[in-house]
Amino acid sequence: MKPGGKCIAKRCEDCNFYYSWDMTNEEGLRKQIKKCVFLVLSEEIPRIRGSIDGVQAAANESRNRAMETKERVEDFGSAVALSFDHMRKNLIGVK
Numbered sequence: 001m002k003p004g005g006k007c008i009a010k011r012c013e014d015c016n017f018y019y020s021w022d023m024t025n026e027e028g029l030r031k032q033i034k035k036c037v038f039l040v041l042s043e044e045i046p047r048i049r050g051s052i053d054g055v056q057a058a059a060n061e062s063r064n065r066a067m068e069t070k071e072r073v074e075d076f077g078s079a080v081a082l083s084f085d086h087m088r089k090n091l092i093g094v095k
Helices: 037-092
Strands: 018-024 030-036
Touching (some): 030 037
Antiparallel strands (some): 018 030
């Protein structure tokens, strides 16, 4: 079950928690390996957590950029409206 630890099974092949897994190594190569479910969980949870943290950071950055863009578009819209109002008053002579 764990390196240097005790396991309830005498042999891994007899254990109910010993499965074949489709795994990817550090080089990105995929292969089928037989491994204990508990070892797979202990190895994969930190990777999953890191992926979730990365996605959360990207979502936060996107939200921040969207808010900045919204402010700039609102400022531009206000400036255009003010310019059109100014042009209308000066060109047509409306007070």
